[in-house]
Amino acid sequence: MNAGRLLIVDDERVALRNLEHILKKAGHEVTATTSGSNALVLLQKLPFDLVLTDLKMEKMDGMQVLRRSRELAPDTEVIMITGYATLDSAVEAMKEGAFHYIAKPYRIEEVRQVVIEALEKVQIKRENRALREQLDGFQGRVKIITQDPAMLKLLEMARQIGPTGCNVLITGESGTGKELFARYLHEHGGRPDGPFVAVNCGAFNEELLANELFGNEKGAFTGAIGKPGLIETANGGTLCLDEVTEMPTAMQVKLLRVIQERELLRLGGTQPVKVDVRIVAATNRDMVELVKNGRFRQDLYFRLNVVNLHIPPLSARCDDIPLLAYHFLNKCSSLMRKAVTAIDPQVLDLIKVYDFPGNVRELENIIERGVALCTSDTIEIALLPDSLRALALHSPRRKEGKIPTLDEQEKDYIRWVLKETNGNQTLGAQILGIDRVSLWRKLKRYNLEKG
Incomplete structure (x- = not known):
């Protein structure tokens, strides 16, 4: 202001x-x-x-x-x-x-x-x-906080296909909220009160994953007591298979049969069990490339990819960042019972230009850290992780309420480069893309020779 x-x-x-x-x-x-x-x-x-x-x-x-x-x-x-x-x-x-x-x-x-x-x-x-x-305008049991046009279009598509019960493949980078989207699909499906079961396929070896998904009959192996698997547990609802590309090939064949025949065999079982499950698969990998390389079955890919929802990275929807930041602020301050109610505008300006390799999950971590360390009612730049504070040193920002001039930005950037190179002007000139004489002139112009 x-x-x-x-x-x-x-x-x-x-x-x-x-x-x-x-x-x-x-x-x-x-x-x-x-x-x-x-x-x-x-x-x-x-x-x-x-x-x-x-x-x-x-x-x-x-x-x-x-x-x-x-x-x-x-x-x-x-x-x-x-x-x-x-x-x-x-x-x-x-x-x-x-x-x-x-x-x-x-x-x-x-x-x-x-x-x-x-x-x-x-x-x-x-x-x-x-x-x-x-x-406050976001409603429903599953809230996806966004005002980004591409995300809103995805949500509209999710609501449209929700009641159909078709299988869906959700793709996107790690931390973008693929499981949350799966829950949103379930919420807007024909059976929102049915079970929603999520499993990370990359968290188990082949034997354990088979036992988790298909269950077992008593005596099927040492210690088997007879229990339904997660597919049966999800009957009448939704099964979310996260990191589905990590599923072993033998397991892919069994899953394909479940989708085609709508039935499964427990480990050690002889009688098929009928199931009615919507499968939502999620991955952060290029499935087309994996199919080409023979690492994922093409027939299963087509069965899962009836509709594809690709979630854009957080860096591609920077207008969502302040909204999400305040959402996590409310959540974390409530959980920690702290009266942290605001985020400094300089912090918002900074995180809007950060590339967020960890996406929404990383943003939540940053806000959680800020709330934990905050001793006032406002999260300020000093509470950010080192990587973000370093970015603040050479990101355009207001000074005394005024937008800095190009000369002021250049002066700050030259000072920062020389600090990073421990005062090595030859290396500094190379990084800046100018010769050493030009750097010397700029140092003299900005009175930085002594620094």
Whole structure:
């Protein structure tokens, strides 16, 4: 938030006009009044981002203005300004919720900077509320948080094919939420109250996977007590086969028979068991390539791939990142019983340009870490993992509320490259793609020779 709507309250007209001039020159929309009671009337009529009020005034002092402002406009920040600064009054103002306490005579730059910081806090609160309101709009037992057009199209397709009961192949990188999509399909299928059973095919060897999927008859092997497998357990519902490409070839043949005949044989069994199961398979691998290489049966591939839902990586839907970040913030702060309610805008800007090799799972991990380490109500850059903090060093970001110039970005980047190369200018010039003489000129231009 570069410019804001400000309300200034001071019964000294000269001081009022001076501060009004300073803040208007800084680009803010300013309303000024000499009366505390009139300030409250204005607060009821107009939306303000920030109130700057003198502490000592006749009839209604700044502390009364502060208290009533918090009641009338909770999102509006208040800065106290006084020529009678004492420790007690400062402590009282901060306890009542003042954003800052400035003593007269103040430095112009100090006021400008405090106003910028207060407006940034207002922006955080508004973005926080907007994202929470958006999250409240997602309904259903299985919530997939997205506003991305490609994802919304996938969800529409899932709802469309849900009641048909056809088998579905879900593809996408690790951590994109393939099992969650499988649950969404089940939720919107013809039998949402039926069982949903998920199994990771890569977590078992061939013998254990056969036992898990098909079950066994008593005495089929040492220790076999006779139990139904996961396919039977999913009867009347959905079986989700995650990492289906890790299934051994012999097991693929057995699964193909289940799909074609709608029946199975338990290990050690002689009587087929009828099953009615929808199969949703998921993988992060290229199944077409695996079929070509003979590592996955083509006939099973066609049986599973009646409809393919390909989930895009998180980096391809950056507009979802703030929504998901706040979703995980709500979840983690509730589980940890911590009053962490906001994410610093600089953090949101940074994670929107991060490539997220771990996708949604990695984002959840980052937010969980932030909540665990947070000692205030806001996750800030200092709480991010080292890899993300390193990215922050050379990512474009605002400075004192202003977008940096190209020269400022170049200066920061050159400084960072030389730091990474331990001051080796020859190597630094190679990384920058310029000759050493050009680098020397830039160092001189930006006064970085000594650094």
